Amino acid sequence: MRFVVLTTAALLVATPAGASEDLVSGLSQDTVEITSNYTGTDIVVFGAIERPEEVGSNDIVVVVRGPTADMTVRQKEWVAGIWINHDQAKLVAMPTFYYLASTRTLDHIAPAFTLERYALGLDNIAPTRIVSHHDPEPFRQALIRHKQAEGVYGEVPGGVELLSPTLFRARIPVAATVTPGQYNVDVYLLRDGTVISAQSTPLYIQQTGLERRLYNLAHVEPLWYGVLTVLMASLLGWLSAAAFRRNE
Amino acid sequence: MEIYLPIAEMSVHWLILLGMGGAIGFLSGLFGVGGGFLLTPLLIFYGVPAEVAVATTASHITASSISGALAQWRRRLLDLKMGSVMAAGGLGGTVFGVWLFTLMRRYGQMDLLVSSSYVILLGTIGGLMLNESLAALRARRGGAGPAKRAPHLWMHGLPFKMRFRESRLYISVIPPIIIGFGVGVLSAIMGVGGGFVVVPAMIYLLRMPTNVVMGTSLFQIIVVTAATTVLQATTNYSVDIVLALFLILGGVIGAQIGVRTGERLHGEQLRLLLALTVLAVAVKLFFGLVLRPDDPFSVSTGGP
Numbered sequence: 001m002r003f004v005v006l007t008t009a010a011l012l013v014a015t016p017a018g019a020s021e022d023l024v025s026g027l028s029q030d031t032v033e034i035t036s037n038y039t040g041t042d043i044v045v046f047g048a049i050e051r052p053e054e055v056g057s058n059d060i061v062v063v064v065r066g067p068t069a070d071m072t073v074r075q076k077e078w079v080a081g082i083w084i085n086h087d088q089a090k091l092v093a094m095p096t097f098y099y100l101a102s103t104r105t106l107d108h109i110a111p112a113f114t115l116e117r118y119a120l121g122l123d124n125i126a127p128t129r130i131v132s133h134h135d136p137e138p139f140r141q142a143l144i145r146h147k148q149a150e151g152v153y154g155e156v157p158g159g160v161e162l163l164s165p166t167l168f169r170a171r172i173p174v175a176a177t178v179t180p181g182q183y184n185v186d187v188y189l190l191r192d193g194t195v196i197s198a199q200s201t202p203l204y205i206q207q208t209g210l211e212r213r214l215y216n217l218a219h220v221e222p223l224w225y226g227v228l229t230v231l232m233a234s235l236l237g238w239l240s241a242a243a244f245r246r247n248e
Numbered sequence: 249m250e251i252y253l254p255i256a257e258m259s260v261h262w263l264i265l266l267g268m269g270g271a272i273g274f275l276s277g278l279f280g281v282g283g284g285f286l287l288t289p290l291l292i293f294y295g296v297p298a299e300v301a302v303a304t305t306a307s308h309i310t311a312s313s314i315s316g317a318l319a320q321w322r323r324r325l326l327d328l329k330m331g332s333v334m335a336a337g338g339l340g341g342t343v344f345g346v347w348l349f350t351l352m353r354r355y356g357q358m359d360l361l362v363s364s365s366y367v368i369l370l371g372t373i374g375g376l377m378l379n380e381s382l383a384a385l386r387a388r389r390g391g392a393g394p395a396k397r398a399p400h401l402w403m404h405g406l407p408f409k410m411r412f413r414e415s416r417l418y419i420s421v422i423p424p425i426i427i428g429f430g431v432g433v434l435s436a437i438m439g440v441g442g443g444f445v446v447v448p449a450m451i452y453l454l455r456m457p458t459n460v461v462m463g464t465s466l467f468q469i470i471v472v473t474a475a476t477t478v479l480q481a482t483t484n485y486s487v488d489i490v491l492a493l494f495l496i497l498g499g500v501i502g503a504q505i506g507v508r509t510g511e512r513l514h515g516e517q518l519r520l521l522l523a524l525t526v527l528a529v530a531v532k533l534f535f536g537l538v539l540r541p542d543d544p545f546s547v548s549t550g551g552p
Binding site: 034036037038040069070071072073075076077078082083084085088139142143145146147176177207211214215218219222225226227228229230232233234236237239240241242 | 503
């Protein structure tokens with residue numbers, strides 16, 4: 001009996017507060033499998049605003065955040081005629097993936113303090129801590145610029161399409177260079193600059209099949225992995241020499 | 249079709265991988281060098297993380313060197329004893345080099361170390377070889393005889409002398425061991441086989457006969473790059489076996505074509521070609537160091 005009670009309680013907790021009233025959303029897929037021919041894919045986030053009484057002022061913001069990692073940004077300086085890495089900043093626990101789509105530009109949707117509080121927008125991505133002897137802001141901006149160029153950070157006003165007053169859809173590109181792990185897809189409903197409902201759905205991006213096994217082998221049994229690589233290289237080298245010899 | 253590389257964590261079209269491997273393999277067979285000094289910058293330029301490029305290139309060189317070496321060894325163009333002495337020094341150098349590689353990476357000075365080592369080494373060797381081969385070509389055109397016998401070098405007076413029958417040499421083992429050690433270090437930190445150092449060192453310092461130089465240098469390169477692959481895999485987890493497979497498939501075919509092409513060309517012309525290639529890479533890397541970068545900031549995951 002106790003088990004049943006606990007399970008029911010867990011289900012109640014798992015249901016996002018408020019989501020049942022104002023906002024429902026879903027993903028086109030909850031798992032992305034990185035296989036040998038993975039070149040990136042699109043995730044479609046779709047949903048409905050329930051009870052859209054004040055239609056004109058509803059805004060939807062969709063944010064996909066990837067697993068965090070520590071990142072080091074280095075700045076080259078002109079020293080004795082050559083450009084070498086000089087100053088650096090370590091940004092602790094930055095998201096490896098951050099993609100935001102919204103119905104309009106963010107500054108039209110909500111005031112700055114709201115955007116900052118919910119970490120909405122590239123300007124509001126912040127590490128938990130910065131280790132640097134210098135002004136960290138240029139380093140943080142450089143990181144965001146690099147990640148945008150890599151295709152793993154993005155901010156697209158208008159990226160959320162309203163198909164009707166109640167239905168919305170957003171397409172999130174998942175680049176080929178993404179870090180595997182658990183992602184969170186957060187959908188925010190804002191009305192007159194206030195977040196009135198939010199829903200979070202996990203998205204799993206994982207390497208599968210042979211790739212996963214090779215990745216595991218490389219990290220769990222690196223010696224055997226190294227020996228396997230050398231054996232493969234030797235065999236291929238020998239085979240090619242033997243094959244060409246026969247043709248002579 | 250694009251192929252996902254599990255360690256580099258990126259997708260690359262398989263034809264591009266085969267093409268890069270093939271081009272480098274061709275040079276490998278032609279010159280008796282590993283070609284890593286071109287492949288590593290090529291991979292980094294293509295967006296492969298530097299540590300993956302360095303470590304994976306080593307295994308590519310193992311394969312293309314074996315392919316090229318068997319062609320040489322069938323004609324007995326190999327000094328196994330000399331190769332073994334140099335490989336022993338090379339193993340020590342590899343261990344030291346991987347340690348240095350890990351240390352420099354921690355301080356964010358990997359790029360500087362790699363680029364400046366490339367510029368200095370390739371610039372010096374390329375210049376020396378260009379000079380030498382131009383002189384040889386002029387001498388041939390002038391109808392002069394072969395170069396005079398080399399003067400006796402100071403290093404030939406060192407102790408622990410050993411007879412190397414195939415090289416027709418009776419010299420101390422110290423210079424070959426030191427050369428092997430240095431090349432082992434280069435293999436680990438630059439992702440090169442070191443043929444561009446070993447071949448001139450054998451010819452100009454050890455005075456080995458040119459015909460056994462290629463087979464012997466390839467033997468030494470095979471041992472050192474195999475050791476580098478295993479050490480990088482266990483220390484930095486940066487060997488990408490899928491990337492290696494495609495580079496090798498292209499490389500072994502290119503190497504066979506290279507060896508056959510090399511047989512039809514004169515030694516002086518070969519050396520002139522190699523000198524020009526080496527100098528071109530050195531100049532390009534030199535400009536990378538002294539010109540203002542487009543973006544002074546760089547990002548790496550992880551931290552010191």
